[in-house]
Amino acid sequence: MADTPRPDIVYTKVDEAPELASASLLPIIRRFAAAAGVSVDTKDISLAGRILAAFPEHLPEGQRVPDDLAELGQWVKTPEANVIKLPNISASVPQLVEAVRELQDQGFAIPDYPHEPATDAEKEARARYDAIKGSAVNPVLREGNSDRRAAAAVKKFAQDNPHRMGDWSSDSKTRVASMEAGDFRSNEVSATLDRAATARIVLETGDGETVLKDGVTYPEGTVVDATYMNADKLDAFLAREIEKAKDEGVLFSLHLKATMMKVSDPIIFGHAVKQWLKPVFDTYGDEMKAAGVDPSAGLGDLLERVKDKPEIMSAIEAVRAERPAMYMVDSDNGITNLHVPSDVIIDASMPALIKAGGKGWGPDDAQHDAVCVIPDNSYAPVYDETIEFFKEHGKLDPATAGTVQNIGLMAQKAEEYGSHPTTFEIPQAGTVKMVLDDGSVLHQHEVQEGDIWRAASARKAPIEDWVNLAIDRQRATGYRAIFWLDATRPHDAELISYVKPILEEKGMADRFEIMAPREATRASLETITRGENTIAITGNVLRDYLTDLFPILELATSAKMLSIVKLMNGGGLFETGAGGSAPKHVQQLQAENHLRWDSLGEFCALGESLKFLAEARDNARAKVLGEAVEAATQGILDNGRSPSRKVGEPDNRDSHYWFARYWAEALAAQTEDPELAEEFAPVAKALAENEAKITGELAAVQGQPADIGGYYHPDPDKLAKVMRPSETLNRIIG
DSSP states (O other): OTTSOOOSEEEEEOOHHHHHHHHHHHHHHHHHHHTTTOOEEEEEOSHHHHHHHHOGGGSOGGGOOOOHHHHHHHHTTSTTOEEEEOOOOOBOHHHHHHHHHHHHHTTOOOOOOOSSOOSHHHHHHHHHHHTTSBSSSHHHHOOEEEEEEEOHHHHHHHHHSOOOOOOOOTTOOOEEEOOSSSSHHHHOEEEEOSSOEEEEEEEEETTEEEEEEEEEEEOTTOEEEEEEEOHHHHHHHHHHHHHHHHHHTOEEEEOBOTTTSTTHHHHHHHHHHHHHTHHHHHHHHHHHHHTTOOGGGOHHHHHHHHTTOHHHHHHHHHHHHHSOOBOEEEGGGTEETTSOTTTOBHHHHHHHHHHTTSEEEOTTSSEEEEEEEOOOOSSHHHHHHHHHHHHHHOOOOTTTOOOEEEEEOOTTTOBGGGOGGGEEEOSSSEEEEEEETTSOEEEEEEEOTTOEEEEEEEOHHHHHHHHHHHHHHHHHHOOEEEEEOOTTSHHHHHHHHHHHHHHHHTTOGGGEEEEOHHHHHHHHHHHHHTTOOEEEEEOHHHHHHHHHHHHHHHHSOSTTEEEEEEETTSOEEEEOOOOTTHHHHHHHHHHHSOOOOOTHHHHHHHHHHHHHHHHHHTOHHHHHHHHHHHHHHHHHHHTTOSOOSSTTSOOHHHHHHHHHHHHHHHHHHOSSOHHHHHHHHHHHHHHHHTHHHHHHHHHHTTTSOOOOSOSSSOOHHHHHHHHOOOHHHHHHHO
């Protein structure tokens, strides 16, 4: 971006349903923004785009794509940055493999994903692919901390139109299960560096020293953590919970984040697959390994690789018959919790289960109580306390509930989500040490083969910015404000040593509370049950978990949240909500040409982006546009113009028509800028007069399969044809 004129706003090109919706919405945005002299560019951070950018030498000139993520990573460090970021795929290995296969089928000569690289070329390809897996995008773009909340209009609409909540029973058998010892929480150590330092991570064994990672640099004041999960204790825990689920007559379910935690959680997932089929692995492990079975890829991949081996298939069926019923992703098609590591994402799966009254879908296509297995105990108490609270008090009433806003520490790869380059599956028993450049040992652990060791960090500047952002938010709202920090956890204790002095210096100590996550969960639930509001000030993982948990309880979705990242160098990043249900949306579009994705998050982000631009660039017209976006968003809510889930009813494209109409009407009605009013009055008139024709053209295409040319890498022309089927609307918008 340094070599070309920088746009006023960058709108990210992503994946799945949000990207399909962009094909319809972005032309509208560009048409309206142009009236204020605002340029809107796109940058490709999709999984397919990132894959192609990683292998330029494999592609002819006409197929090569720039590394847009790297360019955006530099832009977000500048004061003029203004990015609307839609949710992108944080790929698991199965998703990555599928995307590679699709691109190859489309004629892109990129290499296969090497599961067990042997040659130098395969090792090089694997390293490039590994850099794309999991949370590869967010740590690059999030050069600021998170201010995430329900917009006032969205919250009011949810209270006026409360969604259905599942009933809770005091005798529900649903519970959370976590390790009591040997997990990341129990083995954590933490320290704050009193100087800038470079560290190397080594494994010392009887055979000598192996360097796991060298040249890890930390500025002065960085909080540096290290911990590990004991593999033997993990296996024993999983085995116990499988048996307990059978004894209790509940579904067995595993809840991880195998996308963001792209090294540790897929390994844990693989342990669960092996424990579920332990007798099979004990007998046929070598044969399955020879067939390419990798438990971390999931049960679905395993079954595909052994489907022609009747002895193994028979053994699998025998074991499955003895196991408890499993939580299902798709009971109609037999897709279980353990089929694909990225199918069950904890921050979406746990709130959905809680919203449903503690029920999950079983293989009989009915709902049942479940044991929710969350191996690491760091954040599991949040879900455990939530479940216990609703067992005691019954379901939350969205019509009267207050709201939980969030201020999240996430800048500069803070905490566990920045741990991918320093997470290792231990190859041999020994001692892992973090050795600083002066030879001193910062942290060390005795580990066994197969243990999962990781280091994470949070830098001083983001921590201080996070605390000050929380102070600003509390001053603006007056809400109850809680730092979700556990003084008995080493990492949190180091953060508290930052938090307290800043609060005292600013004279704000009496306006904030500090509570461990379990206690903060109950306090927050009590607060919103009374109809009052609170601010949760959390670290990176809890930011992710809570900004799904509370919105799903309050609003039925987290996709409608307003998420503002105040970039530390003065720019703005405006995120548009979650994409957890996006795959099903794409499948429905392909089957029925109906897209139920709700773009309300995009509407909210657009309004904030335009208002931010108005202030940053002194563009008065951008401010008028932004205020009109808010009026249009209110119109969508007030008039029930959000997409329906059912084919034949209004979908995402219809909501975009109404958004454009309400936006044009608001601009035509405002008096602050007469020229804008004059420009958009005929647009508003044309959209209103052609309502029946436009909605008829949109409805006419539904009910038949839609060809978009690819799941991960759609064909732009085919996608535009599917998502812009109204010639009348297209002619008015241009």
